[in-house]
Amino acid sequence: MSEIDLRSFIRDVPDFPKAGILFRDLTPLLEDPHALRAAVHAIADPFRGDGIDAVVGIESRGFIFGAPVALELGAGFVLIRKKGKLPAEIVQEEYELEYGTDVVEMHADAVETGQRVLLVDDLIATGGTAAAAVRLLEKAGADVAAASFLIELSALGGRRMMGVDRIHAVLEY
């Protein structure tokens, strides 16, 4: 496939969801078949042959990329969800929001001790969500080998929050 400019498929929406936030909207990228395929490959490519056992996606945009990345890597797919969505026994982790706290949850048996997992999400901003996901996975015994994002808002320094050595981002803003 010829090189595709993925950045041109990201729409900047000022002041969403509130004043002062520049929202990086990736729905135009999802709607284009070539851009979608190229994005999935770009998220997965650095981890081919790395012995990743499972790809972990964070609700909800992490699911869009996580499942096809898992297929690309020949790995299974594990869900990290918002509070109250998963039916079986769960483990959970709280994290700070601008105002208050939120909780992420995962099935207690979703990962095995020592399993090498790749964390996938659409975008890393402050890193709060991804860091909570890492703590949750480590609490459950997984080895978080790396994390991969489509977009990194690098000025916010989110990657330093995560405690993961190998962090890949396809597009940096």
Ligand code: AMP
């Ligand atoms: P954070 O916990 O701050 O790293 O934010 C993580 C999630 O918030 C990402 O997975 C995005 O879905 C969403 N998000 C945060 N900031 C933005 C932004 N400027 N544009 C689009 N999505 C964002």
